[in-house]
Amino acid sequence: MIRGHSWAGKAAVLLCCLAVAAGCARQKIIDNLGIVIALGYDEVKEGNDRIRTTIIAYQETDGRANPVRTSAANNTSKGVRTKLNLKMPSQDVIGQVRVVVYGESLAKKGIINLTDTLQRDSEIGTNVYLAIASGSAKSIMSASNKQDMSMGEFLFELIRKNEKYGVVPSPSLHYFLNSYYRVGKDPVLPFLKRGNREVSISSLALMKEDRMVGKLNEDECFLLKSTMGNYHFDSLELALSLKHDKPELPAVSPLFITLTNIRTSSRIRLVGQDDPVFEVRIRVNGQLKEISEQINLEKGAEINALEREASAKITELYEELYGRLQRLGTDPVGFGSIYRSSVRIKGLTSKQWEEMYKRARFRTDIKVEFTNVGITS
Amino acid sequence: MQAKGLIHPAFTISIMMTSQITVGMLAFQKYLYKAAEHDAWISVLATGLCAHFVIFLIFRTLAKFEYKSLYDIHRQLFGKWFGSLLNAVLICYWILVSMYVLRNYIEVLLIWIFPEIHVWVFEIMFFVLIAYGLSGGIRVISTVSVIHLLLLSWLVLLLYYPLKEADFRELLPVMQAGADQIFGGMLAMGATIGGFDVVFFTSSRMSKPHRIHRYAQFALLSVNLLYLAMMLLSLGYYSGKQIENNSWGTLTMLKVIEFTFLERFEYIVIMMWFILVLANLMISSWVIIQGVTRIVPLKRKYVFALLCALLLVVTQAIRTGDQLAVLSKLISDCAIVFSFAYPFLLSVIVLLLSGVRRRRKGAAA
Amino acid sequence: METLERIRRLFAHHSEFKCRVLDADDGGKISVVYLDPLTDGKLLTEAVLLEIQRIVHETSPETLAPEQLVNRLPVKEAQPASEVGLIRDKLLSGWSFVHVAGFDQGVLLNTASLPRRAISKPEIESDIFGSQASFVEHMATNRALIYQLLPDAKLYSEDIQLGAATKTTVSLLHLEGTADPRTVNRLRERLRGLEQVNGIFDTLKLAQLLDDHAGTLFPTMLHTERPDRVCKKLLEGKVALLMDGSPFAVVCPVTLFEFLHVFSDINARWSIGVMLRVLRLTAMFFSIFGTAFYVAAITFHYQILPPELLKTLIRSHSKVPFPPLFEALLLEIIVELLREAGVRLPTKVGQTMGIVGGIVIGQAAVEAGFVSNVLLMIVAMGALASFTIPNFAMSNTQQIIRFPMIVLAGMWGGIGIVIGFSFLTIHLAKQTSVGMPYLQPQNLLLSRSEEKTTMPVWKSLLSRDANSRRPGRRSKDFLE
Secondary structure, three states, rough: OOOOOOHHHHHHHHHHHHHEEEOOOOOOOOOEEEEEEEEEEEEEOOOEEEEEEEEEOOOEEOEEEEEEEEEEOOOOOOOOOHHHOOOOOOEOOOOOOOOEEEEEHHHHHHOOOHHHHHOOOOOOOOOOEEEOOOOOHHHHHHHHOOOOOOHHHHHHHHHHHHHHHHHOOOOOOOHHHHHHHHOOOOOOOEEEEEEEEEEEEEEEEEEEOOOEEEEEOOOHHHHHHHOOOEEEEEEEEEEEEOOOOOOOOOOOOOEEEEEEEEEEEEEEEEEEEOOOOOEEEEEEEEEEEEEEEOOOOOOOOHHHHHHHHHHHHHHHHHHHHHHHHHOOOOOOOOHHHHHHHHHHOOOOHHHHHHHHHHOOOOEEEEEEEEEEEOOOO | OOOOEOOOOHHHHHHHHHHEEEEEOOHHHHHHHHHHHHHHHHHHHHHHHHHHHHHHHHHHHHHHHHOOOOHHHHHHHHHHHHHHHHHHHOOOOOHHHHHHHHHHHHHHHHOOOOOOOOOHHHHHHHHHHHHHHHOHHHHHHHHHHHHHHHHHHHHHHHHHHHHOOOOOHOOOOOOOHHHHHHHHHHHHHHHHHHHHHHHHHHHHHEEOOOHHHHHHHHHHHHHHHHHHHHHHHHHHHHHHHHHHHHHHHHHHHHHEEEOOOOHHHHHHHHHHHHHHHHHHHHHHHHHHHHHHHOOOOOOOHHHHHHHHHHHHHHHHOOOOOHHHHHHHHHHHHHHHHHHHHHHHHHHHHHHHHHHHHHHHHHHHH | HHHHHHHHHHOOOOOOOOEEEOOOOOOOOOEEEEEEHHHHHHHHHHHHHHHHHHHHOOOOOHHHHHHHHHHOOOOOOOOEEEOOHHHHHHOOOOOEEEEEOOOOOOOEOOEEEOOOOOOOOOOOOOOOOOOOOOOOOOHHHHHHHHHHHHOOOOOOEEEEEEOOOOEEEEEEEOOOOOOOOOHHHOOOOOHHHHOOOOOOOHHHHHHHHHHOOOOOOOOOOEOOOHHHHHHHHHHOOOOOEEEEEOEEEEEEOOOHHHHOOOHHHOOOOOOOOHHHHHHHHHHHHHHHHHHHHHHHHHOOOHHHHHHHHHHHHHHHHHHHOOHHHHHHHHHHHHHHHHHHHHOOOOOOHHHHHHHHHHHHHHHHHHHHHOHHHHHHHHHHHHHHHHHOOOOOHHHHHHHHHHHHHHHHHHHHHHHHHHHHHHHHHHHHHHEEEEEEEEEOOOOOOOOOOOOOOOOHHHHHHOOHHHHHHHOOOOOOOOOO
């Protein structure tokens, strides 16, 4: 080969020619873009259109990035792009989408086809949050909030905070798809409700495959998430009812206690194969921060008694939850996938699991422990 | 200092690793899962063990021929005409492999980063750089491959993030797949791991050739462990059909990595993969040119120009992802033959021939 | 006599040409010619004129013969001479010529006293630790400094003269037995080839002329003004070139990483030395690619920026009417202008202009909306990072390289940067410094052993012989 550096000059010239001939890549300079951060999908029946897409995008005006909301309807979620382009002066890009909201009616029919576009597009990340709106997605995205944040950002922060420190299990696209494609596990997504100048996560939407079939209220959310793995929660309130049969504790009913700084650990095992029997072992460790009646908690015996009461009560709540999930026919915890990984069975289908789930029984071993009772006794 | 023209045997590590890790690393999970489901990692392990054995055979063969290049071994073993024919077949295989690597990587670029740029623009970028690298000979190529490999080594640390979200219960129960399924997985994996037969050609240029074997085994071990780790991680991170759906498993996995100043690491990984693919193409171009100049007395720069022209023309014919998939399937089958089956066959032939020769000598003595 | 006449005619137009004529007892003339500013007046008077007078008075005329004078006059060097060319050259070097009437030959005496600087602190390589001596323009002094540090009889030096008009002396120093003889031979050959070249006034220019490959941007020989550094390199088996008239010595062969070394890294503790070198390596990387990353991210790859950062960048870029590529090039050119101007400004004006240039222009540019403040910060940091490179030639190279990187980033984004990087890597891999590959990882970080770097890299990094004990490690007796 040619020795020496005459190659360097030739190579450089060639690259220049290449640049001139073929041009550079298409520029996406950030302040000329409309950066979409939230998408909303609703079912509509306007003429030929099936889906209404609402977007919230950042557009640069006057030196700041201002949120702008637009909406258009078409047959597919991406096909609407042309119509949206006709409404917005900036080049909109979806690489930074954070939240996707589905209208309730759409959710009841099944959303997997719509998530397909999120999967297929290489620009969209897999940690976008999915959520279901009570009513229509457009109404949620047009709401205003007390913090005066843009709705897209607000929803993102809301869901993120509750996922990290609260009772919402991860609603990211990856987790949704992971649960959907897993035999024996169903996804669960946050359910948004619009109030007076506020939007909140009112409950969790339970799904069967990809269709919404029910809702959990706030207390049940804690129970569900703590069954799904080891998590850290901010607080939990329990309503106990103390009877006379306990010598250490006075009889009070109802007695409200609040635990904070809670760590839960959960272990689920398959202990019986036919009629699948699951052993669910959960430990709830927290600091007792509030108690609604004056009870003397100086002695260990008293604390233990209170712990036993709390354990009993919470076990009731858990078993109620599992029963309810069985009746709805949805398995967000993933008992089916635990069954599959414990038993040598070829090709377990979701239909088979559905049948078995109806007969499943749960043995619970749930304990509440107070790591401490605060700084007074 | 090494004698003139020879490079240190430790460069085998980087040369082998850059020949093996190409676009396969980004997309291999799908095919393995289709074959062996959640026991795909066993296929990876098995293929790795086979590869170690094959490398051992390769070096035994090389040792018998004083570490000559495979082209020369063919001519010595099979005579001038048949040897040259075999060499020509080898060259065709390597050209196909270069085409595969180049076109697949450009496909990644087209899908993920710059959909609007033409294929040939990317190709010319590569050709210019490869030509520049080749003008320095094997010394420059090996130095470049070391640097590029080192620069990519820290990417392994990024796997910590998907690891956090992985649920390894998906791997249970183990050994649920039948032997035929695992074998199917091995076939899919063979092509991914296949580039290690490059040592056939580079060993002739290294000093202390008896030490190359240990470096080669070390390189192979690293690559195997890497693929095994990737497969296990993917099986835990994704569930079932999710892997099948994902054409680029590794890249999608990297989407979740987030730092305060950077996110969406798959873009960064794709950019850095460029330099790895560049090193790979430089090595395969070098091998091709070595072969062609032994058969036809052309000047090396003309051979390279012909190679570039050939690649340009053929890749223009591949317009859709579908056609690319057909090409890829063809080449992965070839890879298994040339990387695994052929060295095995060759060592058997050599063993037989040396046995015959010994008997003849013994008879003569 | 004839010789003397010719010399006089040669120097007829030189006002400093002096001819001092002394009388001998027998009526003959003794002429002493010299060029006044180049000679040491005291030496001339005492060693030459006085001595000649004494010889004249005490002895017979035969003792004034050139051979006798050579043996008697107490000067450093003396030789008989009659050839006009030689006499002219020596007179121009500060020697004086004594001619006694009646003899064919005269005597050349070394009375040279050329103007020279005192040994001062290093300008460019000043450091906190270590000796503060630096080379001067006078070759003898420089050699003296080196011999002080390395009093080894094996330290061979050869002088080669370059240029018919300038007659610069170049000295090739190497430690016999340690240095690679091939390198020494190569250099010797190349220097011989330069013998006709005039106008080489500095070792840096000499280094370029001795280069393997003419067109490269990267310096292949290390220039230094510290004698201790030269001695360390000589011990490592490298070759040093000194030139009369240049306060820089040039060392070769070198690798890329040695340009990042500061001599006093060795004086600091091992771990701190390694950290500093890593820092410099990172700084080099950042100064070449920093602005290019910014341009690529903002122009093509908005997805890799997290939303908070994205908002900041949008805000900072929104006022600027230009695309980021243009903006970046503009700012880089402004910084280059500032750098160039800063070198040439006299110190009195320098301070004010520095403030004006740096602060006011930068601030005003941002306020006017010409550049974005994030970019300004990145460019400033890049410039700062390039100043951490201890070698000035390398630092200049970096300033130049970043322009193609920025252009590539503006054309093809991240792929452009990667192309530029590959190009750079291949270029560096191909480079050789007097035959030794440029990218050999010797001395990449500090080696713990003091042994020469001609041993394999792995060994030098892992050897545990007596020399490699880190200072400060306690010996057993201390505890007893």
